[in-house]
Amino acid sequence: MEQYVIKGGVRLQGEVSIGGAKNAALGILAAAIMTDETVTIENVPNVRDIRVLLQAIEGIGAKVTYVYNNSVQINSGSISDINVDYEYIKKIRASYYLLGALLGKYKESQVALPGGCNIGSRPIDQHIKGFKALGAEVDISYGKIHTKAEKLVGSHIYFDVVTVGATINLMLASCMAEGDTILENAAKEPHIVDVANFLNAMGANIKGAGTDVIRIKGVSRLHGTTYSIIPDQIEAGTFMFAAAATKGDITVRDVIPKHLESLSAKLLEIGCQVIEGDDSVRVIGSEELKSTNVKTLPYPGFPTDMQPQMAVVLALANGSSMVTESIFENRFKYVDELNRMGSKIKVEGNTAYIEGVSGFTGAQLAAPDLRAGAALVLAALAAEGISEIEDIEYIQRGYEDFEGKLRSLGALIERVDSERDVQKFKLKIG
Numbered sequence: 001m002e003q004y005v006i007k008g009g010v011r012l013q014g015e016v017s018i019g020g021a022k023n024a025a026l027g028i029l030a031a032a033i034m035t036d037e038t039v040t041i042e043n044v045p046n047v048r049d050i051r052v053l054l055q056a057i058e059g060i061g062a063k064v065t066y067v068y069n070n071s072v073q074i075n076s077g078s079i080s081d082i083n084v085d086y087e088y089i090k091k092i093r094a095s096y097y098l099l100g101a102l103l104g105k106y107k108e109s110q111v112a113l114p115g116g117c118n119i120g121s122r123p124i125d126q127h128i129k130g131f132k133a134l135g136a137e138v139d140i141s142y143g144k145i146h147t148k149a150e151k152l153v154g155s156h157i158y159f160d161v162v163t164v165g166a167t168i169n170l171m172l173a174s175c176m177a178e179g180d181t182i183l184e185n186a187a188k189e190p191h192i193v194d195v196a197n198f199l200n201a202m203g204a205n206i207k208g209a210g211t212d213v214i215r216i217k218g219v220s221r222l223h224g225t226t227y228s229i230i231p232d233q234i235e236a237g238t239f240m241f242a243a244a245a246t247k248g249d250i251t252v253r254d255v256i257p258k259h260l261e262s263l264s265a266k267l268l269e270i271g272c273q274v275i276e277g278d279d280s281v282r283v284i285g286s287e288e289l290k291s292t293n294v295k296t297l298p299y300p301g302f303p304t305d306m307q308p309q310m311a312v313v314l315a316l317a318n319g320s321s322m323v324t325e326s327i328f329e330n331r332f333k334y335v336d337e338l339n340r341m342g343s344k345i346k347v348e349g350n351t352a353y354i355e356g357v358s359g360f361t362g363a364q365l366a367a368p369d370l371r372a373g374a375a376l377v378l379a380a381l382a383a384e385g386i387s388e389i390e391d392i393e394y395i396q397r398g399y400e401d402f403e404g405k406l407r408s409l410g411a412l413i414e415r416v417d418s419e420r421d422v423q424k425f426k427l428k429i430g
């Protein structure tokens, strides 16, 4: 199995270009199947979850062509099946977007119950409530969800919790329904706006995305388009926090600084310098990080997908900090690993109590999920000595060429798949 070997202690420096947003791309690729015309999507991140979704889309009969780097063309005129039976699809969260997209287009869909990172119970009751409100019957059996409707009719749907997945899924399912749909208490993440903009570029009529009320007027058909996905807020944030963890100086390029404001604010609070450009953000780490408290919240609050990376940085700050996770109940699985590197963190309920330490030491680690895995990489980069991180397939779900980008900033990191390669890396770096 592949793993990362990392020799820590290098201050990361330089510029890194950020790719397209995974969580926008997942919604947009699913939306692309809703027209029979060709859709070209640019800035698609080449990460594991995206490859799985594209294979599932091919599996139901659509034609997927990789045009050039990070650009994909999808033609769904040849879709022959509404049953998504690709074995890996159940492992990813976004499999549920095919449920909404196929239902919206063909009035029927069947997809394996979604997986994704094991960070809590992750119910999908709000998706189901929404599909039913549009007139669909929803049945769950043998690990699959089946939806079917005679016709879909617009409805007024109030989400009981702010949910990214259900907000996107209901935009997909309702954009070709008869009449108007109103989504209330909708999520406001940049990827919600991106999916809505993409659907509108295909001829949908969606207004209000980015606010908590989204109004959708059903249209009879969608058409082809060319669209470029927004930059990944979480990939950018991970590199910004890598600068803080390693006392480095990193400029993330090709980003939308507005989407990074909650992260920039916390970095400033703990003593880092943050310099915003038009499409870049430079973070200069501080010799003396200050403690602070953080609570994860829906956008524009501090994102749960950055919570583990933030905790790593606070574990290296002077004094006591608190990190409260308010979105998912099981997102502290990296804490035991981090404590083995010398951090002092105690978890009680949904809060991690952190006593800052002056440094970490390298250790044998395993990535428990995608962002926790990325956070352990940051910790290893900051640590004295060598760390080996297993289960990096989680990290590959959401970061394109993570090790290559880190190496370009000076990191001593190698992706290896045998003990011999580990030894070779150790010899090389001395």
Ligand SMILES: CC(=O)N[C@H]1[C@@H](OP(=O)(O)OP(=O)(O)OC[C@H]2O[C@@H](n3ccc(=O)[nH]c3=O)[C@H](O)[C@@H]2O)O[C@H](CO)[C@@H](O)[C@@H]1O
Residues within 6 Å of the ligand: 023, 026, 093, 094, 120, 121, 122, 123, 124, 125, 126, 127, 128, 161, 162, 163, 164, 165, 166, 187, 304, 305, 327, 328
């Ligand atoms: C593929 C993707 O885009 N994943 C992101 C998406 O996940 P995902 O779409 O699964 O997360 P949601 O925004 O839906 O979940 C937010 C909260 O709502 C709850 N909930 C959700 C749906 C539902 O029907 N019922 C319900 O109770 C969840 O358990 C959670 O507590 O948003 C999360 C929150 O920003 C991010 O961490 C994930 O990276």
Ligand SMILES: C=C(OP(=O)(O)O)C(=O)O
Residues within 6 Å of the ligand: 023, 092, 093, 094, 115, 116, 117, 118, 119, 305, 370, 371, 398
């Ligand atoms: C939790 C994440 O992804 P998913 O919802 O696909 O598990 C993530 O991107 O951090």
